[in-house]
Amino acid sequence: xxxxxxxxxxxxxxxxxxxxxxxxxxxxxxxxxxxxxxxxxxxxxxxxxxxxxxxxxxxxxxxxxxxxxxxxxxxxxxxxxxxxxxxxxxxxxxxxxxxxxxxxxxxxxxxxxxxxxxxxxxxxxxxxxxxxxxxxxxxxxxxxxxxxxxxxxxxxxxxxxxxxxxxxxxxxxxxxxxxxxxxxxxxxxxxxxxxxxxxxxxxxxxxxxxxxxxxxxxxxxxxxxxxxxxxx
Amino acid sequence: xxxxxxxxxxxxxxxxxxxxxxxxxxxxxxxxxxxxxxxxxxxxxxxxxxxxxxxxxxxxxxxxxxxxxxxxxxxxxxxxxxxxxxxxxxxxxxxxxxxxxxxxxxxxxxxxxxxxxxxxxxxxxxxxxxxxxxxxxxxxxxxxxxxxxxxxxxxxxxxxxxxxxxxxxxxxxxxxxxxxxxxxxxxxxxxxxxxxxxxxxxxxxxxxxxxxxxxxxxxxxxxxxxxxxxxxxxxxxxxxxxxxxxxxxxxxxxxxxxxxxxxxxxxxxxxxxxxxxxxxxxxxxxxxxxxxxxxxxxxxxxxxxxxxxxxxxxxxxxxxxxxxxxxxxxxxxxxxxxxxxxxxxxxxxxxxxxxxxxxxxxxxxxxxxxxxxxxxxxxxxxxxxxxxxxxxxxxxxx
Numbered sequence: 001x002x003x004x005x006x007x008x009x010x011x012x013x014x015x016x017x018x019x020x021x022x023x024x025x026x027x028x029x030x031x032x033x034x035x036x037x038x039x040x041x042x043x044x045x046x047x048x049x050x051x052x053x054x055x056x057x058x059x060x061x062x063x064x065x066x067x068x069x070x071x072x073x074x075x076x077x078x079x080x081x082x083x084x085x086x087x088x089x090x091x092x093x094x095x096x097x098x099x100x101x102x103x104x105x106x107x108x109x110x111x112x113x114x115x116x117x118x119x120x121x122x123x124x125x126x127x128x129x130x131x132x133x134x135x136x137x138x139x140x141x142x143x144x145x146x147x148x149x150x151x152x153x154x155x156x157x158x159x160x161x162x163x164x165x166x167x168x169x170x171x172x173x174x175x176x177x178x179x180x181x182x183x184x185x186x187x188x189x190x191x192x193x194x195x196x197x198x199x200x201x202x203x204x205x206x207x208x209x210x211x212x213x214x215x216x217x218x219x220x221x222x223x224x225x226x227x228x229x230x231x232x
Numbered sequence: 233x234x235x236x237x238x239x240x241x242x243x244x245x246x247x248x249x250x251x252x253x254x255x256x257x258x259x260x261x262x263x264x265x266x267x268x269x270x271x272x273x274x275x276x277x278x279x280x281x282x283x284x285x286x287x288x289x290x291x292x293x294x295x296x297x298x299x300x301x302x303x304x305x306x307x308x309x310x311x312x313x314x315x316x317x318x319x320x321x322x323x324x325x326x327x328x329x330x331x332x333x334x335x336x337x338x339x340x341x342x343x344x345x346x347x348x349x350x351x352x353x354x355x356x357x358x359x360x361x362x363x364x365x366x367x368x369x370x371x372x373x374x375x376x377x378x379x380x381x382x383x384x385x386x387x388x389x390x391x392x393x394x395x396x397x398x399x400x401x402x403x404x405x406x407x408x409x410x411x412x413x414x415x416x417x418x419x420x421x422x423x424x425x426x427x428x429x430x431x432x433x434x435x436x437x438x439x440x441x442x443x444x445x446x447x448x449x450x451x452x453x454x455x456x457x458x459x460x461x462x463x464x465x466x467x468x469x470x471x472x473x474x475x476x477x478x479x480x481x482x483x484x485x486x487x488x489x490x491x492x493x494x495x496x497x498x499x500x501x502x503x504x505x506x507x508x509x510x511x512x513x514x515x516x517x518x519x520x521x522x523x524x525x526x527x528x529x530x531x532x533x534x535x536x537x538x539x540x541x542x543x544x545x546x547x548x549x550x551x552x553x554x555x556x557x558x559x560x561x562x563x564x565x566x567x568x569x570x571x572x573x574x575x576x577x578x579x580x581x582x583x584x585x586x587x588x589x590x591x592x593x594x595x596x597x598x599x600x601x602x603x604x605x606x607x608x609x610x611x612x613x614x615x616x617x618x619x620x621x622x623x624x625x626x627x628x629x630x
Contacts, residue, residue: 008468008472010469068468068469087472089472089475091472091475092475092477093475094478102468228468229468229475230467230474230475231471231474231475
């Protein structure tokens with residue numbers, strides 16, 4: 001992998017934070033999480049670019065958020081809120097390496113819109129529902145949402161294997177935790193997420209490294225796209 | 233009426249990786265809609281069976297569970313050392329004495345080992361094999377599922393003490409006569425009862441090729457699960473060091489840091505005392521000894537996974553033994569709702585939940601009449617494990 005090391009950090013609330021701070025953390029939505037993490041990087045607002053400064057993934061520990069954070073700069077906390085552990089991140093990956101992975105993504109497909117309208121992004125689960133005309137199926141013939149999420153999600157992921165430089169091992173890929181999130185504001189945000197877990201084998205190390213550092217799929221600002229891996 | 237001995241144990245294991253899946257993570261299960269850690273019953277049984285505790289009690293009455301007995305038999309044929317001695321730990325090496333040729337030894341051992349495993353059905357071609365022991369008249373020849381080169385069987389076979397003896401005798405006689413085993417000699421190899429093999433009598437065996445010689449397990453073991461919620465956190469953070477390097481041991485090094493897998497486990501064991509005694513040829517004394525060995529192992533032996541990194545040895549702070557002829561029932565029901573750590577703490581809460589469930593089951597099913605039981609509680613210092621053992625083994629367990 002290229003010379004410039006990244007940092008993988010684990011960010012957890014400090015045990016000695018105040019009750020008010022605790023409450024604030026407890027109600028963070030994906031947007032708020034992203035903002036909170038921004039504060040760990042000393043980047044002046046005007047220097048911010050479109051390119052994601054960092055990738056992150058939120059976990060929940062004792063109902064408080066805990067983050068995995070991958071960034072080029074090492075994160076620092078000035079507010080006394082976070083306990084940050086960081087490790088240099090330069091994965092040594094070769095063809096044939098077998099890795100367990102975890103990935104939260106916003107899996108979307110782009111479909112052409114009607115006449116005169118723009119093409120639109122649909123999340124794959126909704127899309128699958130639409131394709132099978134789910135709403136009009138008799139209730140006992142409707143597949144469960146979990147089943148749809150697994151099927152549509154897995155198809156989506158496997159279709160990306162080549163681009164990501166890996167092969168997903170047979171029968172190991174699990175897709176669950178399908179959920180949608182909406183934020184109503186001037187620029188309203190609509191987002192759906194899916195969690196993948198499984199194991200993979202490296203086919204193209206350069207491409208895979210790229211996916212590790214740059215992330216997978218859209219919505220990176222909302223905690224999607226960070227591909228976490230470990231050797232098995 | 234059948235007498236069942238039921239054991240309920242609560243054991244707390246510190247951070248450990250007792251029992252791993254193919255991705256090197258602790259095994260899990262979902263119960264009551266909540267993720268738990270799990271230790272499979274195979275893992276538990278194996279840990280108990282190979283433990284010192286078990287060996288001390290019934291070492292003379294242990295069977296052998298192996299894929300490699302064929303190789304040992306060849307060695308015995310070659311060098312004349314008694315088979316039983318070859319199977320002891322710290323195998324002694326003896327030179328072949330030339331009494332039986334290498335070729336014959338391999339062939340004979342293969343024939344014998346084949347008696348204990350499934351037979352693959354193969355189409356005609358191999359029919360010409362002259363040494364087909366039973367000269368079947370069927371069109372398809374059944375071939376033993378044992379590799380001719382390595383003499384390893386595909387399944388693990390459980391050999392009883394008695395069978396080892398018979399095999400030893402056969403091997404000696406083959407050495408004397410210099411002739412291959414006859415069909416009759418092969419036929420009488422398998423012994424129907426688990427006579428003299430405590431572990432075989434407890435855990436049973438299945439020989440798909442000759443169901444007559446199956447031994448029904450007298451002991452059922454539930455998968456141990458945590459009484460509380462325990463999600464397996466894949467620790468991708470500590471795994472980074474492994475990812476950055478390519479060490480030989482990659483993939484396991486970071487495990488030492490992974491503080492996962494701690495939990496309070498409920499395990500349940502049910503022994504059919506009558507079947508056990510029957511499996512042991514009616515030997516009441518050995519039945520008692522076997523039960524004692526099992527109870528002691530279940531209470532004090534931890535699965536061996538990652539033992540060196542975690543030293544996850546633990547004694548059960550709570551053991552409840554019940555005996556009676558009622559239909560047995562596990563009490564995992566008590567933990568459908570995960571136990572929390574509030575109030576008196578996790579262990580006490582778990583004990584209370586278990587006790588309440590048991591009392592209430594007895595109340596609704598048996599007008600509040602409990603089964604005769606004995607228990608120990610190491611938190612309060614109540615009970616006496618020796619007494620519990622005596623209770624469990626009383627009159628040969630029956």
